Amino acid sequence: MATSKTIRRLEVVSPVPADIDIANSTSALHISDIADELGLSADHYDLYGRHKAKVLLSVLDQFEESPDGYYVVVGGITPTPLGEGKSTTTVGLCQALGAFLDKKVVTCLRQPSQGPTFGIKGGAAGGGYSQVIPMDEFNLHLTGDIHAITAANNLLAAAIDTRIFHEASQSDKALFNRLCPANKEGKRSFANVMFRRLKKLGISKTNPDELTPEEIKRFARLDIDPDSITWRRVMDVNDRFLRKITIGQGPEEKGMTRETAFDISVASEIMAVLALTTSLADMRERLGRMVIGNSRAGEPITADDLGVGGALTVLMKDAINPTLMQTLEGTPVLVHAGPFANIAHGNSSVVADKIALKLVGKGGFVVTEAGFGADIGTEKFMNIKCRYSGLTPQCAIIVATIRALKMHGGGPEVVAGKPLDHAYLSENVGLVEAGCVNLVRHICNTRAYGVNVVVAINKFASDSEAEMNVVRNAALAAGAFDAVVCTHHTHGGKGAVDLGIAVQRACENQTQSLNFLYPLDFSIKEKIEAIAKSYGASGVEYSEQAEKQIEMYTNQGFSNLPICMAKTQYSFSHVPSQKGAPEGFVLPIRDVRASIGAGFIYPLVGTMSTMPGLPTRPCFFEIDIDIATGKVLGLS
Amino acid sequence: MATSKTIRRLEVVSPVPADIDIANSTSALHISDIADELGLSADHYDLYGRHKAKVLLSVLDQFEESPDGYYVVVGGITPTPLGEGKSTTTVGLCQALGAFLDKKVVTCLRQPSQGPTFGIKGGAAGGGYSQVIPMDEFNLHLTGDIHAITAANNLLAAAIDTRIFHEASQSDKALFNRLCPANKEGKRSFANVMFRRLKKLGISKTNPDELTPEEIKRFARLDIDPDSITWRRVMDVNDRFLRKITIGQGPEEKGMTRETAFDISVASEIMAVLALTTSLADMRERLGRMVIGNSRAGEPITADDLGVGGALTVLMKDAINPTLMQTLEGTPVLVHAGPFANIAHGNSSVVADKIALKLVGKGGFVVTEAGFGADIGTEKFMNIKCRYSGLTPQCAIIVATIRALKMHGGGPEVVAGKPLDHAYLSENVGLVEAGCVNLVRHICNTRAYGVNVVVAINKFASDSEAEMNVVRNAALAAGAFDAVVCTHHTHGGKGAVDLGIAVQRACENQTQSLNFLYPLDFSIKEKIEAIAKSYGASGVEYSEQAEKQIEMYTNQGFSNLPICMAKTQYSFSHVPSQKGAPEGFVLPIRDVRASIGAGFIYPLVGTMSTMPGLPTRPCFFEIDIDIATGKVLGLS
Structure with missing residues (x-):
């Protein structure tokens, strides 16, 4: 069927083996083959090993005149703690579109945080026969973007405390003389970044020697209020003992202690910047205007006030390029950015989606996932991500499971790590019927953005035809464009062909423009x-x-x-x-x-944990390397 | 002259421009050209962009039967705080050997720490016309090895505090049940890594259910003495406020606070492991046996006791492969590992040197630098690095400058950032003569290892012929094989041709075996x-x-x-x-x-700072990105 040269047919086994075993049983193609198939020439990307490549942002200039493909966002109903397979559905749908329906397609996914891979959670590359491979490279290090975020975030943190320290021990003049030291000829000059602060202060002088003492004070003394600092350090490790710490207890720091905390790296604002930026120039501006706290006078203090916006951009200059990988069936994937879905917007990057839309071109498909349930993920996708990107989706998918609908219909509590109640393992049409109220509200909310909604019923072995019919009927009654059962976890792309066809029809029949939930000039x-x-x-x-x-x-x-x-x-x-x-x-x-x-x-709304912990028996006990083959063992 | 296809001739300008300007004025070759010229096939390395590649350790198996090239170590006399150009000489010598003397050559360098690049120090890629390029990629991120070290180091740190926390709140039995949970069939099993601890405890049982209560207690309860913990967290940022901190102050950590600290990442023991390991299997063992502190009974507790040795290896599995780069004149460079030279041994990796020796083959040259003066750098190179690698150098270089020798002869103090005293800028043969005692002791100490010593006089513009003659004579009188003036900073490889010839002769005339300074069975x-x-x-x-x-x-x-x-x-x-x-x-x-x-x-011997700070006006003020070209500005 498919004309793509990179497509691989899966030989599926039942029951479905462990994710890592499926991933390891397939040998991934060289990523340059995937790139080639996408129409990328060698100067459009940088290889990072054999199975990853960074696609350069310059591709956007080159393809500027090309038409975009269809843009599909995947959200979900309110999930159980087990998750309802949104990532898996995203991958499976793309395998269907690319490997069975002969469409150009790119999957856009978030990069997972590395820390939790060693804790309880395990990886995030999809599951069953719908996965991104190689799984270990996807979950660990990838191409270093999160490490770059950690480095940049913590450079800014060090700049804050050090600046407070140096300001505390120096007069205005001494501080200014150190900030703008005289060169060999005794001449002072401002660093380029300093003109940003001067401009903010309304000082248009360009010669440091011409500043009045008052101007010197205003320029050199940020006078950061330590209690107002919101910028925290980060680490991509589940380290609960860093949730609250006191720093500066060394004798050289002269008693300038301060209570602060570490978050996990993906909670850094820099991750959200990476996800929302549209270009290198835009990223430079966003990083520079990040606010770290206030002056004692209540003025916001930015990274550029500290002189570090340029250095942060340099640390992030490669991270801005999305990483190309592949699915089990050889379709292309762009992995890029992974901001929190609560304190941030939980969507992969704008630039990856933009590049993908150009690469698939007219009639092609870009499928991107929005974190959490649609009330949060899809809402933020529309009102934040699309607002900044200017892009308009044609279709929004809502992933539903019979299990979660039963929970919404009044089924017993679902707890991770505990066996599922009988209600979830045998037919109970009543519970499903009652639970559809959750799905219906998600459909109505999502339709209000002006997109066609397709419900994907992610089928489990124990789900009955009657239960699924209830969901289909409820979805259509609520105005869904279609509602389709899919089995991509068990069958790979083949199990999502119907979903692919429905999505294609939904996209082709979309006519409305994007309606935001609120205008920006609301209070x-x-x-x-x-x-x-x-x-x-x-x-x-x-x-x-x-x-x-x-x-x-x-x-x-x-x-x-x-x-x-x-x-x-x-x-x-x-x-x-x-x-x-x-x-x-x-x-x-x-x-x-x-x-x-x-x-x-x-x-x-409530308390959000931004630093996970490790259990008594974390995943890392199982993780090791096969010395003979170099393969990673025990990753789940 | 040179038959190599990758060799570039430099057009040198006088006075020598800024390092970054020289680096940016040369367009680096695609690294696959460099690899090709070295005899590496595409399956021997992984590309990381266009100018870096990771050379895979499997190369060692493939070239097992090939003869090694000559092995040259570069040390220095006791330096001034300005440094005497050891890295620059290492690079310049290789440019001479490769680009002018038609030898196969590989430069082996340490990866610099990223943090200090934004502080005072600037980069570490050599200088003038003897540099590794691209300079920004060399100094920032490289191929992620230090980021991997940070991640691994901090995963171990989190495992320590979390384990103490979980042990404190659970009975032996509860702890054991959580460490070895029953599966769906109610069966318990040990994770593979647990057999290492069982073996250490002398327990040969393989079924968790057969352990006696006493064995359960010994196995499950590490009973780490918090005051004995030597493992600290790390970060590749100059963050002085982390020199002493208190952790665990969050309410969920129940008052289990502890004083600890962050070091800069390159001070991590994992960096030293990376530098000294000889294979993936060896790295797995070394990482597992790292001691993090003692039990209350005084037994050393290891990473494998915590169950995390395998996971650390997985995090480090790509970092074990050295990174291939190039010099300004197109000769190959392997950058790998950069341990501290005081609390660690300050030498680049064993595996990079081993690979390089095979790649240059018989008659070729591998030049590797040893950090600090020869009293520390060369001593540790011989007694630690060569002891673990089994390699024997033929020639040791000692880099000397007239400036440093004048200081040793009684010249005024040399202070970084302050103008040099007149004594250093005009001829003063007497000071040089008096200072040669320092050089002479380094020569004698180095000769005692059984290698030929070549003194490289790194010439500055103000050095006189009479001063240099004094050094040459003193060196030869002390038993140096040769003593040669070189001007590679100003002229690139051409300025180190004489040094190259001397090194070649020294290697060809080396006959002794390596004598260590002490046997391991000394107390x-x-x-x-x-x-x-x-x-x-x-x-x-x-x-x-x-x-x-x-x-x-x-x-x-x-x-x-x-x-x-x-x-x-x-x-x-x-x-x-x-x-x-x-x-x-x-x-x-x-x-x-x-x-x-x-x-x-x-x-x-004294206090070693393992976390640098930032000055009032750090380098980062100058660092920015050129939005139009994407080039890094202001890196020094």
């Missing part, structure tokens, strides 16, 4: 309330702290940013146990924070 | 004293703490390891201001520590 509160309404909330309640922060960000001129809600994915509401489609609740906003460089305000 | 103190004697010390003085540690390591069975002295490089003695060739001093050993996985004991 922060109006925007929060628009999103809360989509959750089913009857209102919003703000803590004193949240009120204070909203006022501060508004005064600082940041109220025109989109909103990125930090909420649980386990319910439409803020209470994880409220399944189905809760209504009438009041959404409490505990605090409000901002990622100014990335470009959003994030209200906190 | 720890005997070994320390042998090294101290080579410094000119009349004796050694041990602190109470040092005595205690020596006794502990001896009792733990580690006394047969080589010694890695952590001493200043600015004097033969422990006092940096004692220039020349001090004698009769007593060397004080403040403390004694060990890197058991890497394989050495390191006595501390």
